[in-house]
Amino acid sequence: MSAKKSSLYKFILGAIGTVTVILGILVLLYPAAIFPDPSWGFQVMRSMELGGGFNMLVKPDQFDLAKNTSEFLTWWSPGQYLVPYLFKLVFTVNTGQAAAITTTICQIIGLAGLYAFFKKAGFSPLISALSLVLVICQQAFFSPYIFYNGGEVLLFGFFGWFLYGCIVFNKPGIRLVLFVLLTGWIGFICKSSFIWMYAAGLLFIWIRLSEGQTTIKGWILKGLWPGIPAVISVACIYIFYLSKGINPSSSSGGIKLTWETFSFPLASPLLSGFSADDLSNGLIYHNDVPIFNYTWAIIVLLILAILSIALIRAILVYIPNKNYRLMLIVFYSVSVVFFSYAYLREMAISYEARHFRLIGLLVIPGTVYLFAYLKQAYKIMLGLVALFIMAFSLMFYIEGYKRIKDENPHGASGIAQQFIDREAMDYISKLDKQSHNALFVFISPDLGLDIVNNRFITLQPLGPDISINYDEWIHKGHSGPIYILLPSKYIGIRASVYLKCFPGYKGFSLKEISGDYVLYYSNSYR
Structure with a gap:
């Protein structure tokens, strides 16, 4: 390797490390919001901090609110809260700061692991470093700094080292x-x-x-x-x-064969490795306003599936390292079989590229290697694609960071709360300090993490059809004053659905505690 190339890859690695550290400092100063999945994990952590057993979610008993019941939470893996819990104990920080430390450490360890794996898989230090550039260009890399996603960032920290070990x-x-x-x-x-x-x-x-x-x-x-x-x-x-x-895996909705059942897993190299799913605001599963309607989404998905297969084939033909070729075809094949079966059986797995991130990470160094040996025009094209993805990711990060810093309130947990404003947060915190036998009801699992002195219940937000299973929602009995926080737009029929879930209370009073949120209150027995 020439001295110029040697210094270039070292410069790239240094720049990547500097960016990662800066992002870590910023998220520590203003901790991120939190995805629903790790919110439930942090509820378990809160129960453990209050004396509950390992992985036990302690909550008000659905059949007698005066009592508590415990549930061993197996829907999500425990690392999403156990690792931050460790940092809380070691550094005496709040939950938001512990999540920030977890994110920073996992991102650094993950990048180091991927670099070690790329080199072990036969790629030069320069190709490996350029591959990391593509990795950090993606929204998936920036996302944990805006929304702590628990297992996603932990797994990123483990990906590269696991693949490295599989070869070693x-x-x-x-x-x-x-x-x-x-x-x-x-x-x-x-x-x-x-x-x-x-x-x-x-x-x-x-x-x-x-x-x-x-x-x-x-x-x-x-x-x-x-x-x-x-x-x-x-x-x-x-x-x-x-x-x-x-x-x-415990539940299945039967058999459902659709165009996306097989095409989504087949398209995973481009959906995940080059952020195609994020750039389209989700082709099938949408967290934001979708760019394509269903018909066009399927067309795009089929095209991406064909291009992904072509890319995999090109990599298998031209990449010299046999271990990398074998690993790529094995992991890609297993992912297609596993997820196609899961989607066919309608298991609780969403059509999101984040589930296929390992495939995207595996494809990236092979793609960089291919383009490195093509004409200059193709190299420029890949560079432009990377710049476009980076621009999109930076817009996502900057907008999200501004919300976290200037708009989302941070309560006792330190987490940036997305589903409450500052005025409502201050009012809820005051009520929590004034009472030790109250019951709070929220429709987002992260809000209860800021309740320090009382118990809380998390119910789901209502869908457009306003239909629920009362057997799952109803909570019988009475236990001190109850406060139900709802968005102002729920006033009316939607609010009445929630009030009926607590038949032990009557005479609810309504208080507008901010421009966007209201509080229903009662302490009267029915």
Whole structure:
């Protein structure tokens, strides 16, 4: 490598590290908001801080509000709150700051792991560094600084090192056994969806171990080395965690075959690796106003699927490192099979590119390598694509940071609250300080994290049809004053639905506590 190229990749790595540290400092000064999933995890952490058992969500009993009930929460993996909990204990910070520290450390460790993996997979330091540039251009990289996403950022910190280990531990022995055993546990603690990645990694290791074997018996014997510790790892996860409650694989909506069932997983290299899903505000699942209607979304999705398959094929043809080629085809194939089956069975997995982030990260260095050997015009085109993605991501970050800094209130938890304004937050905090036997009701799981002295209940926001299952929503009995916080637009029929969920109370009073939020209050027995 020339001295110029040597200094260039070092400069790129230094710039990436500096950007990551600066983003970490900013999110520590003004902690991010929080996705709903980790909000439930932080509710568990709050219960543990108040004396509850491990992973137990303590909440008011649905059948007698004067009592509490406990639930072992298995729908989400525990790492999303356990890691911040560790930082809370070590550094004596609030929940928002602990989440900020978690994000910063995971981002740094994740980038280091990916760089180590890229080099181990046969790419030069310069190609590996340029690949990291594409990684940090994406909205998925900036998102945790605006919305703490729990398992997503934890898994990012683990991705590269897991892939690195899959290549390094290529011989039977105790080191391989420990790697398979421990990565199963660590990955699941980060995020439960790691299970499919774990299966792909094991298949990759098995194929490499069995290289040269010509008999079925030989393949089986080689498969015992990763297979036995994997069975132990998964068995422990099931016995000590998943079996204690429901999880996304516990329920299914039957069979539903649509265009997106197979095309979405097939298109994952471009949906995730080059932010196509984020750039379109979600082709199928929308967090914002969609750019395409359903028909055009399907057309775009089919085109992206075809282009993704073409990209994978080109990488398999032209990339010289056989380990990287094998890993790419194994992980891509496993992801397509797993998610196509999950979507076909209508499991609780959304059509979002974030579920396929590992595929996007795997594709990036191969794509950079391909373009590095093409004509200058193609290199410029890839650079322009990266700049476009970066511009989009920066707009997302700047707008989000302004909201966190100037608009979203930060309460006792330190988390930027999205679904309450400052005036309403101050009023709720005052009520919480004045009473120790009150019951608060919210329609967002993050709001209860700012309740210090009292109990709270989280109900879901109402959909357009205003239909609910009262058996799941109703809370019987009476337990001190009750305060139900709702958006002002809920006044009327929507508010009445929530009031009926508490038949032990009557004579609710309405108070407008801000321009956008109202509070329903009662302390009268029915």
